[in-house]
Amino acid sequence: MKHNDILFVTLKIFSATGGIEKVCRVAGKALYEHSIENNLTIQVYAMHGMKNASERNRYFPSELFRGFGGNKIKCILASIRKGIKSRIILVSHINLLPIAWVIKMISPSTKVLLFAHGIEVWQPLGRFKKMMLNSCDRIISVSNFTNDKIQELHQIPKEKCFVLNNCLDPFLPIPGKLDRELNLRKRYGIGEKELLLFTLTRLSAKERYKGYDFVMEALVHLKKEYPGIRYLLAGSYDKEEKEFLDNHIQKLGLQEQVLMPGFIADDEIAAHFSMADIYVMPSRKEGFGIVFIEAMYYGLPAIAGNRDGSVDALCNGKLGLLVNPTDVQEIREAIEKMLANMNAYKPNRELLLQHFSFSNYKSKFIKMLNS
Amino acid sequence: MCRIAGLIHPEFEINRIEAIVDEMCLLLKHGGPDDGGLYISETDKLVLGNRRLALIDLTDAGHQPMAYQNRFHITYNGELYNFSILKEELENLGHQFKTQTDTEVILAAYAQWDVHAFARFNGMFAFALWDDQLKEILLVRDTAGMKPLYFSTASGGLAFASEMRAFKPIPYLQQSNAESSVFLMAYGHIPEPITTLKDVKPLHKGCYFKYNLRSGEQAYHSFAHYCYNNTYLENPQMEKVLYDAVERHLIADASVGVFLSGGLDSAIIATVAAKIQKSNLNSLSLYFKDPRYSEKKFQDILLQQLHCIPKQYLLDETEFHHFFPKIIQDMDMPCCDGINTWFISKYAAEEGLKAVLSGIGADELFGGYPSFKRMSIANKLKGIPDLLLKSGRNSKIKKFNRLSYLQLYGIKGIYLFLRGHFTVTDIAMQLDASENEIWNILEDLPVFSKFNNLHIKNQASWMEFNMYMQNQLLRDADVMGMAHGVEIRVPFLDDQFVRFALAVDPEIKYGGNLPKQWLIDNYKDQLPQKIWDRPKMGFSFPFQDWLTNSPFVKDLMLNSNKGSRHNYERFIDRKLHWSQLMSLILLNSKNEA
Numbered sequence: 001m002k003h004n005d006i007l008f009v010t011l012k013i014f015s016a017t018g019g020i021e022k023v024c025r026v027a028g029k030a031l032y033e034h035s036i037e038n039n040l041t042i043q044v045y046a047m048h049g050m051k052n053a054s055e056r057n058r059y060f061p062s063e064l065f066r067g068f069g070g071n072k073i074k075c076i077l078a079s080i081r082k083g084i085k086s087r088i089i090l091v092s093h094i095n096l097l098p099i100a101w102v103i104k105m106i107s108p109s110t111k112v113l114l115f116a117h118g119i120e121v122w123q124p125l126g127r128f129k130k131m132m133l134n135s136c137d138r139i140i141s142v143s144n145f146t147n148d149k150i151q152e153l154h155q156i157p158k159e160k161c162f163v164l165n166n167c168l169d170p171f172l173p174i175p176g177k178l179d180r181e182l183n184l185r186k187r188y189g190i191g192e193k194e195l196l197l198f199t200l201t202r203l204s205a206k207e208r209y210k211g212y213d214f215v216m217e218a219l220v221h222l223k224k225e226y227p228g229i230r231y232l233l234a235g236s237y238d239k240e241e242k243e244f245l246d247n248h249i250q251k252l253g254l255q256e257q258v259l260m261p262g263f264i265a266d267d268e269i270a271a272h273f274s275m276a277d278i279y280v281m282p283s284r285k286e287g288f289g290i291v292f293i294e295a296m297y298y299g300l301p302a303i304a305g306n307r308d309g310s311v312d313a314l315c316n317g318k319l320g321l322l323v324n325p326t327d328v329q330e331i332r333e334a335i336e337k338m339l340a341n342m343n344a345y346k347p348n349r350e351l352l353l354q355h356f357s358f359s360n361y362k363s364k365f366i367k368m369l370n371s
Numbered sequence: 372m373c374r375i376a377g378l379i380h381p382e383f384e385i386n387r388i389e390a391i392v393d394e395m396c397l398l399l400k401h402g403g404p405d406d407g408g409l410y411i412s413e414t415d416k417l418v419l420g421n422r423r424l425a426l427i428d429l430t431d432a433g434h435q436p437m438a439y440q441n442r443f444h445i446t447y448n449g450e451l452y453n454f455s456i457l458k459e460e461l462e463n464l465g466h467q468f469k470t471q472t473d474t475e476v477i478l479a480a481y482a483q484w485d486v487h488a489f490a491r492f493n494g495m496f497a498f499a500l501w502d503d504q505l506k507e508i509l510l511v512r513d514t515a516g517m518k519p520l521y522f523s524t525a526s527g528g529l530a531f532a533s534e535m536r537a538f539k540p541i542p543y544l545q546q547s548n549a550e551s552s553v554f555l556m557a558y559g560h561i562p563e564p565i566t567t568l569k570d571v572k573p574l575h576k577g578c579y580f581k582y583n584l585r586s587g588e589q590a591y592h593s594f595a596h597y598c599y600n601n602t603y604l605e606n607p608q609m610e611k612v613l614y615d616a617v618e619r620h621l622i623a624d625a626s627v628g629v630f631l632s633g634g635l636d637s638a639i640i641a642t643v644a645a646k647i648q649k650s651n652l653n654s655l656s657l658y659f660k661d662p663r664y665s666e667k668k669f670q671d672i673l674l675q676q677l678h679c680i681p682k683q684y685l686l687d688e689t690e691f692h693h694f695f696p697k698i699i700q701d702m703d704m705p706c707c708d709g710i711n712t713w714f715i716s717k718y719a720a721e722e723g724l725k726a727v728l729s730g731i732g733a734d735e736l737f738g739g740y741p742s743f744k745r746m747s748i749a750n751k752l753k754g755i756p757d758l759l760l761k762s763g764r765n766s767k768i769k770k771f772n773r774l775s776y777l778q779l780y781g782i783k784g785i786y787l788f789l790r791g792h793f794t795v796t797d798i799a800m801q802l803d804a805s806e807n808e809i810w811n812i813l814e815d816l817p818v819f820s821k822f823n824n825l826h827i828k829n830q831a832s833w834m835e836f837n838m839y840m841q842n843q844l845l846r847d848a849d850v851m852g853m854a855h856g857v858e859i860r861v862p863f864l865d866d867q868f869v870r871f872a873l874a875v876d877p878e879i880k881y882g883g884n885l886p887k888q889w890l891i892d893n894y895k896d897q898l899p900q901k902i903w904d905r906p907k908m909g910f911s912f913p914f915q916d917w918l919t920n921s922p923f924v925k926d927l928m929l930n931s932n933k934g935s936r937h938n939y940e941r942f943i944d945r946k947l948h949w950s951q952l953m954s955l956i957l958l959n960s961k962n963e964a
Contacts, residue, residue: 003780004820029593036575037591039564041781041820051824052601058490062598063822063833170592174487359581359590 003086005040006031006369009079009099010092013046013065014053017266018202019290020117023142023166024092025059027115030362031090032060034369043082047075047096058171079103086110088369094120094129101132113138113369118287118309122149130154140164140368142288143309162368165312166288167361168297168353173270175298184268184275188259194228195339198276198300200264200291201283203237205244211282211305211325213248218332220252226339229257234272236263273298278338281305282325289313293356296320301345303334315355319347373435374399374853375446375520376537377419377499379508379584380528385413392418394540395532401701402533402853405429410436410444415506415584419499421446424856426623426725427454428471437470439478442504447474448533449496449518450726450858452619452865457491471624489579489594493619493866497574499531506584514595515864516563516576516841519849524589525570529582534703534850535567544570551704552802553812555954559707559792562817562842567704576841597869599829603876609893616865617643617728625725627860628653630715631673631681633666635887636730636739638673638902639894640862644728645677652679653724657686657715664913672899684718686711691917695924701854705957707792707950709847711912713854720855727852731844732863735836736872737890738828738881742789746831749785753777772796779814781821782834787813790839792951801934801955826877914949918942924956931959 008031013024028044035042042064046053049067054060068075076099083089083103090113091100100112114136121141125133133139133154140162141147147163150156190196197219201210212233223229237245237260249258264272273279279295280303292302292313304310305325306317314320321337323330338345354360376395378388389411396407403422410419421435427450436446451457454473457480462468466479473494480488481500486509495517500509510531512520522531526543538544546569554561563573574580577597581590617640621627629641631654645652654677658667667683674681698713719727734740742749752760757778772794776787795813799806825833845861852859862868872880880889891903918924919942928939938955941947 033578033591033593035818035820036578036593039816039818041818043820055598055600055602057598058595060593061596062600063825064820066824171487174484359588359592363590 003041004043004082005035005086006042006088006090007079007082007086008042008044008090008092009075009083009096010044010046010049011096012048013044013092014057015046015049019166019287020092020115022169022290023115023117025057026167026169026358026361027090027092027365029059029170030358030365032064033362034366043086045075045079045082047072080106083107083110088113090369091115093117094133097129097132097136101135104135111137113140116141116146116150118142118146119285121146122153122285125154136160138162138368140365142166143286143312145309145311146287163312164361164364164368165356166290166293167356167358168293170358172294172297175270175274184271188232188261190230190232190259190275191228194230195226195278196276197229197231197278197280197335198272198295199231199233199235199279199281200269200272200295201235201281203233203235203241203245203260205238205240207285208241208244209283209285211284211331213245214282214326214328214331215280216248216252216254216258217328218335219254219257221332222335223254223257225336231258232272232276233258233260234262234264269294270298273300276300277342278303278335280331280335281310282323282331283310284308284325286310286313292320293352296347296352299346299349301338301342301347303331303338315351319352320345373424373446373448374402374422374533374537375420375448375497375499376532377417377446378528378530378541379415379417379582380526380530381416382527383416385411385416385418388416388418391540392420395537396420396422398537398539399532399534401856404856406431406434408435410438410446410501412501412503415503417501417508417584419444419446419501424725424858426450426625426858427473429624430470432470433472433474435474437472437474437478439475440482442502443478443482444501444503445474445478445498447477447496447498448520449494449498449513450622450860451476451492451494451496452622453491453493455622486579486581486592486594495860495864497533507581508584509579509581510574511579511594512574512576514577514597514866515845515869517845517849517861517864519846520574521566521571522574522580523568523571524582530571534853535571536703538568538571544568546570550812552958553798553804553809554816555705555707555958556793556798556801557787557791557795557809557813558842559790559950559954560843560846561704561706562838565816597873599825599833600874601824601826602874603879604871604874607871607875607879609871609890612868612871613639613862614643614646616862616868618647619865620728620860620862621647623726626653626723627726627728628655628682628719628722628724629679629728630654630730630859631656631670632730633658633669633673633902634730635891635898635903636733636863638730638898639733639890640728640730641673641677641679642894642897643862645679648679650678650680652677653722654679654681655715655719655722655724655727656681656683657711657718658683659686659913661913669902669905672901676899682718682722684714686714688913688917688920690714691914692921692923695921699957699960701851702957703850704846705954706843706847707953707957708843709851710914712847712851712859716852716855716857716859719857724857726858726860729848729859729861730863731840731848731859731861732869733887733890735832735840736863736869736880737887738832739887740831740835740839742835743828743831743881743886745789746785746834747827749777749788750827750830752788753784780818782819782830782838783813783817786834786838792954797938801932801938801958803932803934828877828881912949915945918949918952918956924952927956927959928952935959 054062054065084107279300282305286308288309302320306322321334405425406423451473454476497518497520656670659665848859
């Protein structure tokens with residue numbers, strides 16, 4: 001008899017703010033609620049999480065959480081020990097797959113599920129990794145794009161592959177007069193009537209695929225037509241990328257237009273969305289792009305690339321505009337289209353919630369666990 | 372504080388639904404003597420019912436179910452202790468209020484913040500909220516699980532109520548849960564999520580259940596929970612936090628009193644409350660003639676320094692026998708305890724008090740139970756192979772006898788080892804079942820995840836807070852208080868106070884020689900030494916003798932099955948505790964009904 005119903009093994013869950021961690025927190029909450037409703041036992045492990053990382057979190061009670069503080073061996077052993085006594089093991093990242101594989105070897109009746117996000121599974125894998133991937137009972141991709149890649153690149157049978165789009169965090173502050181409460185425009189010196197483009201992402205030299213450099217190039221033309229236009233490129237940056245961007249901005253003569261405030265505190269993110277006019281991020285390598293659905297939740301029209309998981313986030317273009325992410329002219333035209341008729345591009349709220357509410361996410365997720 | 376009930380059923384005629392909810396409310400009338408009402412939506416085949424006990428805004432303005440913006444309708448049971456702060460915030464956001472009630476604040480908060488509103492509520496509450504525009508109903512229950520709320524989605528409908536008895540008029544919910552007897556005998560109460568009816572379950576604390584009539588979509592979500600910390604507050608100052616909590620709990624437009632048992636916890640609550648209310652505080656105490664059980668001398672010591680309006684009641688055997696059958700009836704779901712709560716609530720009602728403060732929660736948060744010392748040994752014993760544990764069951768020594776419970780998974784096994792009522796062998800014999808069947812039932816539910824990441828004493832606290840207090844103490848307090856239309860409030864479970872207590876370092880919180888030493892240390896200079904430096908009496912009531920003398924009990928037990936007769940003999944021979952006999956009395960009186 002399996003004493004534990006579900007073991008969810010993650011790399012990090014509370015200690016970082018990236019997309020994968022967001023998925024893990026929301027999935028953890030879904031599992032917790034599922035366990036209450038159906039009298040199940042769950043455990044959430046985090047290899048790099050500290051013992052106290054889950055404290056005061058709103059997603060699930062901390063007693064269900066175990067952080068191993070980066071002690072990989074300890075985490076692996078504990079996960080295996082627990083996993084073989086579990087009905088289902090869910091791993092949040094392909095790098096954790098060896099744990100699930102060992103569990104499957106010892107306890108074939110344990111169901112193994114893997115979350116597949118983005119670039120980590122878009123590249124050819126070694127033979128061993130491929131074999132482990134094949135031993136999974138389910139691979140849950142966050143977008144159709146990732147799902148297709150998995151089937152194409154790694155020859156995973158279709159019936160094992162599922163798509164579960166990411167969702168809006170149920171704890172996002174309700175849209176409203178958020179920016180006015182904080183007086184954000186004033187803080188940045190942006191006039192109430194000035195047009196504001198917005199991108200929020202980690203600015204890293206190693207991950208320069210978000211397309212903000214192309215947006216800047218488009219801006220060179222746009223500023224002639226819209227003299228008051230500004231571009232807020234927010235998110236923490238590394239030194240190398242900052243240097244690159246400073247040069248880029250200078251080269252393009254956009255010192256007046258581009259603002260780079262760096263890291264935005266969690267409790268101010270919603271207000272930043274509320275302050276802006278357009279969310280634009282023609283990225284080339286999004287697994288899904290949670291930031292798009294968040295921006296749209298706050299009523300921002302969104303522009304995204306048409307070659308990655310963002311296609312799902314924008315509902316194939318039903319919620320916003322999809323562009324060729326390397327085509328500056330197309331990016332520019334998309335922005336112009338929106339600026340010419342802002343109301344027409346306000347995302348359809350009903351459609352957004354229908355696709356990306358936590359409630360719907362949870363019910364799809366649970367169906368997948370039980371199927 | 373009130374009682375609530377309701378039914379939605381697409382296949383029933385609205386008149387029938389109305390008649391059913393009307394009858395449900397009638398069955399709950401004891402808990403809401405002041406007023407009653409229904410909200411009926413013919414097109415939605417929905418009726419919400421309410422019985423009201425008025426505590427805040429005693430006028431008709433507080434009538435329930437209450438409407439807001441002609442869109443939201445609520446039937447609500449409980450108190451929001453921070454409602455005036457929320458009201459101010461909502462007024463600043465443009466909301467206008469017609470009443471002085473907390474009910475209206477809940478409605479406006481939901482209109483403003485949607486489901487995010489619930490986590491802002493500090494209080495004890497259970498309510499059903501209907502959004503007539505979205506055609507959506509929400510059932511919501513407080514984070515500590517102080518107020519009960521049972522519901523069922525069987526047969527395509529949605530039925531809910533504050534007490535199990537209220538489901539009686541719903542024909543399709545009458546199938547009883549045969550397994551509940553097993554739980555009653557093992558635990559001494561029926562632990563959540565089990566109930567006496569097969570298709571009815573409690574709403575989990577800190578959760579809401581949403582049902583959209585248009586789409587048929589159902590969703591069960593959690594909005595808040597408590598976490599035990601592993602990083603601790605620096606220099607935690609309890610006094611201020613508790614003072615604020617007690618002050619919030621004294622908010623009412625009707626008279627509020629305080630239970631004074633003679634024990635430490637209620638003494639602290641009374642001392643703090645007396646500071647706030649000066650000389651206007653009513654205190655209520657229960658005592659017995661027999662000095663072996665009576666706490667009167669402790670009550671007298673306290674009353675000498677408290678300057679409140681003291682009321683002490685002598686509970687004698689005649690009165691006990693007179694009311695005992697009524698207590699059994701008032702119990703709603705069976706539980707081996709709660710008799711004293713029933714009597715003290717009765718006296719409170721006779722004094723015209725509508726709400727009374729209780730000391731529940733301190734033992735769980737600060738280590739007042741023996742389990743805090745025994746947890747670590749129980750954990751070690753759990754490592755013994757199951758086979759060896761099983762062999763303990765034939766032992767004549769009760770402690771060994773309960774060892775076998777440790778083979779149950781996780782904290783549940785430890786709970787039954789430490790607090791178990793009857794052994795599996797006894798249960799099987801009494802219920803004429805095989806031991807295997809009993810084991811399977813106990814293994815199945817309730818389920819708890821393992822959490823050895825908590826400090827060992829926090830594990831004990833978790834267990835007492837979420838199992839014993841939740842399923843026995845809080846339920847008793849609710850149902851026995853409501854039997855007399857008295858609301859029992861628990862300041863130690865104030866949302867801010869609980870969060871504070873859970874963030875205190877266990878070395879401080881559970882440190883020292885005496886149980887609850889830290890709590891004592893905080894109030895030592897305000898309390899007489901005899902109050903804090905005394906043995907805990909706990910379950911010491913004269914009920915062993917009184918139940919022995921009760922012709923009602925004798926009659927009931929001797930006319931029952933073989934197991935009951937055998938157990939009654941054991942009780943007469945003093946081999947069975949009165950609380951164990953209580954469970955059997957309840958089993959048999961249930962069978963009779």
